[in-house]
Amino acid sequence: xxxxxxxxxxxxxxxxxxxxxxxxxxxxxxxxxxxxxxxxxxxxxxxxxxxxxxxxxxxxxxxxxxxxxxxxxxxxxxxxxxxxxxxxxxxxxxxxxxxxxxxxxxxxxxxxxxxxxxxxxxxxxxxxxxxxxxxxxxxxxxxxxxxxxxxxxxxxxxxxxxxxxxxxxxxxxxxxxxxxxxxxxxxxxxxxxxxxxxxxxxxxxxxxxxxxxxxxxxxxxxxxxxxxxxxxxxxxxxxxxxxxxxxxxxxxxxxxxxxxxxxxxxxxxxxxxxxxxxxxxxxxxxxxxxxxxxxxxxxxxxxxxxxxxxxxxxxxxxxxxxxxxxxxx
Amino acid sequence: xxxxxxxxxxxxxxxxxxxxxxxxxxxxxxxxxxxxxxxxxxxxxxxxxxxxxxxxxxxxxxxxxxxxxxxxxxxxxxxxxxxxxxxxxxxxxxxxxxxxxxxxxxxxxxxxxxxxxxxxxxxxxxxxxxxxxxxxxxxxxxxxxxxxxxxxxxxxxxxxxxxxxxxxxxxxxxxxxxxxxxxxxxxxxxxxxxxxxxxxxxxxxxxxxxxxxxxxxxxxxxxxxxxxxxxxxxxxxxxxxxxxxxxxxxxxxxxxxxxxxxxxxxxxxxxxxxxxxxxx
Numbered sequence: 001x002x003x004x005x006x007x008x009x010x011x012x013x014x015x016x017x018x019x020x021x022x023x024x025x026x027x028x029x030x031x032x033x034x035x036x037x038x039x040x041x042x043x044x045x046x047x048x049x050x051x052x053x054x055x056x057x058x059x060x061x062x063x064x065x066x067x068x069x070x071x072x073x074x075x076x077x078x079x080x081x082x083x084x085x086x087x088x089x090x091x092x093x094x095x096x097x098x099x100x101x102x103x104x105x106x107x108x109x110x111x112x113x114x115x116x117x118x119x120x121x122x123x124x125x126x127x128x129x130x131x132x133x134x135x136x137x138x139x140x141x142x143x144x145x146x147x148x149x150x151x152x153x154x155x156x157x158x159x160x161x162x163x164x165x166x167x168x169x170x171x172x173x174x175x176x177x178x179x180x181x182x183x184x185x186x187x188x189x190x191x192x193x194x195x196x197x198x199x200x201x202x203x204x205x206x207x208x209x210x211x212x213x214x215x216x217x218x219x220x221x222x223x224x225x226x227x228x229x230x231x232x233x234x235x236x237x238x239x240x241x242x243x244x245x246x247x248x249x250x251x252x253x254x255x256x257x258x259x260x261x262x263x264x265x266x267x268x269x270x271x272x273x274x275x276x277x278x279x280x281x282x283x284x285x286x287x288x289x290x291x292x293x294x295x296x297x298x299x300x301x302x303x304x305x306x307x308x309x310x311x312x313x314x315x316x317x318x319x320x321x322x323x324x325x326x327x328x329x
Numbered sequence: 330x331x332x333x334x335x336x337x338x339x340x341x342x343x344x345x346x347x348x349x350x351x352x353x354x355x356x357x358x359x360x361x362x363x364x365x366x367x368x369x370x371x372x373x374x375x376x377x378x379x380x381x382x383x384x385x386x387x388x389x390x391x392x393x394x395x396x397x398x399x400x401x402x403x404x405x406x407x408x409x410x411x412x413x414x415x416x417x418x419x420x421x422x423x424x425x426x427x428x429x430x431x432x433x434x435x436x437x438x439x440x441x442x443x444x445x446x447x448x449x450x451x452x453x454x455x456x457x458x459x460x461x462x463x464x465x466x467x468x469x470x471x472x473x474x475x476x477x478x479x480x481x482x483x484x485x486x487x488x489x490x491x492x493x494x495x496x497x498x499x500x501x502x503x504x505x506x507x508x509x510x511x512x513x514x515x516x517x518x519x520x521x522x523x524x525x526x527x528x529x530x531x532x533x534x535x536x537x538x539x540x541x542x543x544x545x546x547x548x549x550x551x552x553x554x555x556x557x558x559x560x561x562x563x564x565x566x567x568x569x570x571x572x573x574x575x576x577x578x579x580x581x582x583x584x585x586x587x588x589x590x591x592x593x594x595x596x597x598x599x600x601x602x603x604x605x606x607x608x609x
Contacts, residue, residue, distance in 0.1 A: 001419070001420060001421075001422065002416050002417060002418070002419050002420075003416070003417040003420060004414060004415075004416060004417070005414070005415045005416070005417045006413060006414060007412070007413050007414070007415065008413050021387050021389065021390050023386075023390045023393060023394075024393065033401075038394070041408075041409050041414075042409050042413075042414035043407075043408060043409040043410070043414060044398075044401075044402050044409075044410065044413045044414065045396060045398060045399070045402065046398050046399035046400040046401070046402045046403070047399075047400030047401040047402065048400060049400050049401070063389075064389065064393065082393075082396055082399075083397075083399055084399035084400045273422070273424065281425075282424045282425050282426075283422050283423055283424040283425060284422075285420050285421075285422045286420060287417065287418075287420050314417060316420065316422070318422065319422065321423075321424075322422060322424060325424045327426065328426055
């Protein structure tokens with residue numbers, strides 16, 4: 001396969017997201033740009049201009065009408081996908097590390113960084129329909145404990161907020177409860193170092209975590225049981241679940257600060273495919289010359305995209321033999 | 330057509346506009362007259378078949394394909410721009426059933442590593458490591474001190490010595506430099522060189538520049554068996570420099586050749602044949 005290289009960013013990529021049909025791709029990086037791309041040919045549809053700091057996270061709702069972004073300029077911004085118009089800006093105390101639409105598009109969850117005197121905070125906002133004003137204050141705010149949260153996501157039916165922590169643990173928070181003492185439902189130690197990514201399955205019943213301890217884990221969203229564990233030889237930055245095959249994609253590599261001192265081969269900058277059930281590596285794709293920061297698989301299952309520290313987004317369409325590949329057991 | 334002289338216009342139009350002459354079942358035939366590189370007027374017939382390939386997509390996806398560009402892309406023409414979108418080099422994703430995923434580059438690196446390791450040879454035990462890291466360093470070194478350096482090296486029992494060394498295990502001088510004239514005359518020497526020195530050799534001069542080795546062969550073959558022909562050629566042009574050396578197996582045939590070839594016409598020139606330097 002010949003990948004399509006998207007050069008819309010000048011700084012390391014932080015997150016890429018497909019919309020529900022997989023025809024659009026949204027990318028954010030540590031520059032101030034939010035890009036929208038047509039996934040099938042790599043044509044840039046447009047940019048969402050307005051942020052004044054590095055962006056860390058992006059998400060699109062299921063009807064591809066609204067886009068939410070979180071940035072280091074202490075704002076969460078809501079955009080109209082079609083026109084690039086800014087719909088609403090929420091000010092936060094610190095930089096926003098992660099944003100995500102709930103499964104029913106009615107809420108967004110945002111995670112803010114622990115900075116200065118402010119603690120890390122999980123904020124949930126109600127989202128109104130396009131064309132109506134958005135409420136400015138959060139519905140609920142959760143202070144993650146025991147350790148700082150690095151990633152958050154919604155579980156199925158908006159039941160819980162799943163948070164991954166800096167100490168390698170994963171916790172469930174019941175956001176319907178306002179009493180901070182009772183919000184924490186469960187906390188499980190999964191990894192031995194900071195968790196870098198957390199992506200839920202299509203139905204939200206399980207999710208995958210990637211951590212710097214060179215492992216990725218598949219967890220049950222109900223009780224946080226570790227279903228599968230994938231061990232690699234590289235520190236991981238990101239992990240994604242392939243929707244229509246029993247595969248997962250992992251991306252990572254050595255820390256960005258060490259890249260210049262070693263060859264790209266030793267850096268382990270390939271995206272790796274693991275068998276979801278048998279937990280062993282089945283293939284890898286090279287290409288980036290820096291660590292892979294974010295990976296996304298098209299919901300249509302025909303392509304996957306990686307965003308690297310090198311500032312490139314690579315859209316790879318799977319070959320014929322990928323689709324015909326059957327696992328013998 | 331703008332920017333061209335008005336005088337050229339009607340001719341250009343008549344020549345370069347393809348005329349549609351046939352249109353049926355999606356096949357179109359265009360006929361065009363133009364002047365080719367040689368200045369001749371030629372007729373170009375082009376057959377074009379249009380095939381419509383239909384992809385069905387979700388309605389919302391189709392709608393999104395028609396969206397206007399916005400932000401930095403506002404007003405840009407449709408289609409991917411080369412400033413933001415390029416196609417990368419071919420990459421492979423080969424899915425494996427079981428076993429480790431093979432990494433060609435890693436394997437290459439391993440081989441390279443092995444190759445360099447093989448170059449390293451311990452001076453004590455001939456093992457695959459640096460002398461300083463030899464596990465037998467102390468014991469073998471002591472042995473060397475007692476028996477003398479050469480015997481010490483020869484005393485190693487287990488390690489296989491290379492054939493070159495084992496061939497002439499000549500004690501202290503084993504590794505020392507030996508000038509060529511001191512070397513055993515029976516051992517390896519360039520025999521062909523040596524023999525041509527002793528053989529009766531004649532020199533042919535005043536050869537035409539286009540002479541080739543087969544020509545010389547034909548010329549001298551009647552006089553007897555030849556062991557070597559050297560034809561001086563220019564390194565760049567490959568042309569004959571005008572002289573040649575021929576070594577015969579017997580002195581008699583060389584003498585015959587000189588007698589017959591001296592003042593013999595060859596090509597448009599008259600040859601000189603004489604004894605070469607030390608063959609007299």
